[in-house]
Amino acid sequence: MRFNARNLIFTALGAVLSASLLGTAAGAQDTIKIGVTQPLTGAFAASGNYVAQGAKIAEEEINKAGGVLGKKIQLIIEDNKSNPTEAVATAEKLIVKDKVPVMLGAWSSTLTLAVMPKLEEYKVPMLVETSSSGKITVSGNPYIFRISPTSEMEAKAFTPLVKTLGIKKADFLATNNDFGLGASKEFSEMAKREGVQVGVMETMDPKATDFSAQLAKIKASGSDTLFVTTAVEQITLILKQAKDQQVPQRIITTGGSNSPDQLIAQAGDAANGSYHLVFFTPWFPEAVKNPDVAKKFVALWNEKKHNVGGLTEGFRGWDGLYTIVEAIKAAGKPDAEAITKALWGVKVKGINGDIAFIKQGPAGKESAQNVPSVYLVKIEGGKVVRQ
Amino acid sequence: MDQLLQHGLNALILGGTYALLGIGLTLIFGIMRVVNFTHGELYSFGAYMMFMWVMFAGVNFFLALILAVVLGMMLGATLEFLLLRRLRGADIDTTMLVMIGAWIALQNMEQLTWSGVAKSIDTPFPSAPLVLGPVSVSWNRLFVFVVALGLIAASYALINRTRLGKAMRATFQDRETAALMGVEINFIHTATFALGSGLAAAAGALLGPVFVVYPTMGDLASLKAFAIVILGGLGSIPGATIGGFILAFMEELGAGYVSSGFRDGMGFLVIIVILLIKPTGLFAQKERIG
Numbered sequence: 001m002r003f004n005a006r007n008l009i010f011t012a013l014g015a016v017l018s019a020s021l022l023g024t025a026a027g028a029q030d031t032i033k034i035g036v037t038q039p040l041t042g043a044f045a046a047s048g049n050y051v052a053q054g055a056k057i058a059e060e061e062i063n064k065a066g067g068v069l070g071k072k073i074q075l076i077i078e079d080n081k082s083n084p085t086e087a088v089a090t091a092e093k094l095i096v097k098d099k100v101p102v103m104l105g106a107w108s109s110t111l112t113l114a115v116m117p118k119l120e121e122y123k124v125p126m127l128v129e130t131s132s133s134g135k136i137t138v139s140g141n142p143y144i145f146r147i148s149p150t151s152e153m154e155a156k157a158f159t160p161l162v163k164t165l166g167i168k169k170a171d172f173l174a175t176n177n178d179f180g181l182g183a184s185k186e187f188s189e190m191a192k193r194e195g196v197q198v199g200v201m202e203t204m205d206p207k208a209t210d211f212s213a214q215l216a217k218i219k220a221s222g223s224d225t226l227f228v229t230t231a232v233e234q235i236t237l238i239l240k241q242a243k244d245q246q247v248p249q250r251i252i253t254t255g256g257s258n259s260p261d262q263l264i265a266q267a268g269d270a271a272n273g274s275y276h277l278v279f280f281t282p283w284f285p286e287a288v289k290n291p292d293v294a295k296k297f298v299a300l301w302n303e304k305k306h307n308v309g310g311l312t313e314g315f316r317g318w319d320g321l322y323t324i325v326e327a328i329k330a331a332g333k334p335d336a337e338a339i340t341k342a343l344w345g346v347k348v349k350g351i352n353g354d355i356a357f358i359k360q361g362p363a364g365k366e367s368a369q370n371v372p373s374v375y376l377v378k379i380e381g382g383k384v385v386r387q
Numbered sequence: 388m389d390q391l392l393q394h395g396l397n398a399l400i401l402g403g404t405y406a407l408l409g410i411g412l413t414l415i416f417g418i419m420r421v422v423n424f425t426h427g428e429l430y431s432f433g434a435y436m437m438f439m440w441v442m443f444a445g446v447n448f449f450l451a452l453i454l455a456v457v458l459g460m461m462l463g464a465t466l467e468f469l470l471l472r473r474l475r476g477a478d479i480d481t482t483m484l485v486m487i488g489a490w491i492a493l494q495n496m497e498q499l500t501w502s503g504v505a506k507s508i509d510t511p512f513p514s515a516p517l518v519l520g521p522v523s524v525s526w527n528r529l530f531v532f533v534v535a536l537g538l539i540a541a542s543y544a545l546i547n548r549t550r551l552g553k554a555m556r557a558t559f560q561d562r563e564t565a566a567l568m569g570v571e572i573n574f575i576h577t578a579t580f581a582l583g584s585g586l587a588a589a590a591g592a593l594l595g596p597v598f599v600v601y602p603t604m605g606d607l608a609s610l611k612a613f614a615i616v617i618l619g620g621l622g623s624i625p626g627a628t629i630g631g632f633i634l635a636f637m638e639e640l641g642a643g644y645v646s647s648g649f650r651d652g653m654g655f656l657v658i659i660v661i662l663l664i665k666p667t668g669l670f671a672q673k674e675r676i677g
Contacts, residue, residue, distance in 0.1 A: 046504045046505055202647045204647060204650070208651075209599070209607075213650060216390055219390070236599060237598060243514070246523045268514060
C-alpha cells in the first residue's frame with residue numbers, strides 16, 4: 001500500500017514535470033524572448049525598477065499591436081542587484097538558459113562594462129539604455145548599441161549653459177565608479193575649455209549615505225557651482241545634507257538618473273534651486289522631438305499608477321524595447337547575428353528623440369552610439385521648470 | 388578653520404550614531420559572545436518600522452520611535468527564543484552559520500515586503516538647519532545625537548548599576564554558577580539579546596528619517612558596528628562609545644583632508660593600527676581563564 005502511494009506520487013510528479021516542460025516548449029514557439037538585466041534591488045533599485053516598468057509598458061503596447069514577426073514578445077527580466085558579479089550571472093543565465101537573441105541593460109556603467117565580455121563570448125547584442133561612461137562604446141565591442149548619451153555628449157550639450165548660468169568656478173562630487181568618474185572628467189574638461197576654474201573634485205562610495213565630509217570641503221572651496229553625478233538615491237541625500245550644512249553652491253546633477261519629481265517628494269524644499277540634466281521632460285512633453293510618443297507614454301505610465309518620479313527613467317525602457325523590436329522586425333528572425341546587423345539600420349521615433357546609431361571605437365570593431373537629446377531643468381518652489 | 392569646525396561638528400554627530408550601533412552589538416557580541424550577523428537587519432527593521440508607523444499609520448513621530456524600538460526588542464527576543472536558545476552550547480561556527488541564514492532571510496523578507504526602492508520618512512523638525520556661526524547642523528541630526536547619548540548612558544547604567552545588569556554579566560561569565568545562585572539564565576539570555584536588538588532598532592529608527600530606508604542599509608551599519616566593537620574591546624560600553632567617535636573622526640577628517648574616495652578605508656586603517664598595538668581593543672575587560 002505504502003509502495004503504491006509512493007508510486008502514485010512519482011507518477012504525479014512526473015506528470016507535473018513533463019507538463020511544465022511541454023509548457024515552456026510551447027511558450028518558446030509562441031513568443032520571442034528578450035532579456036532584460038536591471039538593478040531591481042541594491043543601491044540603484046529605484047532607477048532599475050523604473051526602467052523595467054517602462055520596458056513592460058512597451059511590451060504590452062507592442063503585443064497589443066500584434067507583436068513582431070507574427071509572434072508576441074516576452075520580456076525575461078533579471079535582477080542584477082546593482083552588483084557587477086550578479087550582472088554577469090544574469091547575462092549568462094539569459095543567454096544560455098533562456099536563449100534570448102538580444103538583451104536590454106544593464107543600467108549603470110559598471111554593470112554594463114561587467115556584462116560586455118559575455119556579449120562578445122556568446123555574440124549576443126545588448127541595447128544599453130542608461131550607462132554613460134565613454135569607455136563602453138570605445139573599447140571595441142561590436143555588440144554594444146547605446147541609446148543613452150555619453151558623459152562627453154552631455155558635457156558638450158551643457159557647454160552653452162556655462163555662459164547663461166555665469167559659472168566661474170566649479171566643484172565636482174561624483175560616485176566612485178565608471179559613471180561618476182567618467183562624468184567628472186568630461187565635465188571638468190569642458191569647464192576648463194570654457195575658462196571655468198576647477199575647484200575640488202570629490203568622490204563618494206556608491207553605497208555611502210553620509211556626505212558631510214565631502215560637503216564641508218566643498219562648502220569651503222569658494223566656487224559657485226557644484227556638479228553632482230550619481231543616481232537619485234544619493235542625490236536626494238546630497239541635497240538634504242547640503243542644505244543642513246548651508247552649502248552655498250548651485251547644484252547641477254548630470255547623468256539623467258535624477259528623477260526630479262522624486263527629489264521634490266523626498267528632499268522637499270532642499271531640492272529648490274537645483275538644476276538637473278535630463279533626457280526626457282515629462283512635465284512638458286510638447287517640448288520633445290516626438291510629442292505624440294511622449295504623451296502616449298506618460299498616459300500609459302499614469303494609467304499603471306507608477307511613480308511619476310520614475311518617468312525620466314522609465315522612458316529608457318520603452319525606447320530601448322522599441323529599438324530592439326524594430327531591429328527584430330528588420331532582421332526577419334529572432335537570431336542574435338541578424339539582430340546585431342539590423343540594429344545598425346534602425347530608425348525609431350523614440351520618446352527622447354529620433355534613435356539611430358553612429359559608429360564609435362576602433363575601426364572594424366565599432367560599437368553603436370545614438371545621439372540623444374539633453375535638456376536642463378530647474379526645481380523652483382517644488383515644481384520643475386524649463387531652462 | 389571654518390572647514391575644520393564643520394568637520395568636527397559633523398564627526399561628533401556621526402560618532403554618536405556609530406557609538407549607538409556599537410553598544411548594541413557589544414552587548415550581544417561582546418558579552419553574550421554571539422557573532423550576531425542580524426545586527427544590521429535589526430537596524431533596518433527599526434528604520435522600516437519607523438517608516439510604517441509614520442508614513443502609513445500616521446502615528447506621531449516620537450511615539451513611532453518608541454514603537455519601533457519595542458518591536459525591535461520583540462523581534463530580537465523572538466530570534467533568541469527560536470534560534471539561539473536551541474544553539475546554546477553549540478560551537479561558534481554553527482551559531483555563526485545560523486545567524487548568517489537569519490540575516491539573509493530577514494533582508495529578503497524586507498525586500499519582499501517593501502520592495503527595493505528607497506523610502507523616505509517625514510520628520511517634525513524644521514527643515515532649516517541650526518546655524519552656529521560658520522557651522523550648521525540639521526535639527527534632526529542633533530536630535531539623533533542627543534537621544535543616542537541618552538541611550539548610551541542608560542545602557543551603561545543598566546549593565547553596571549542594576550541587579551539585572553549584574554545578572555547579565557554573571558550569566559555570561561559563568562552560566563552554571565549564575566544558575567546555582569538563582570539567576571534565571573534563560574530570561575537573561577533573551578533579555579540581553581532583546582536589549583542589544585532594541586538598541587540596533589533604535590539606531591535604525593533614528594537614522595532612517597535622516598537618510599533613506601532600503602533593504603540593504605543594514606550591511607554597512609553591521610560592518611561598522613563590528614569594527615567599533617572590536618576597536619573598543621569586546622563587551623565594553625565605554626569602549627564601544629569611544630570606538631564609535633574615533634571611527635567617525637577618522638572618516639570625516641580623512642575624507643576632508645586626505646581623500647574622500649578612501650573615506651571608509653581611513654577608519655579601518657586606524658583600527659588595524661590600534662589592534663596591532665593593543666590586540667584586545669582599547670578597553671577590553673580582563674578575561675577570566677579557568
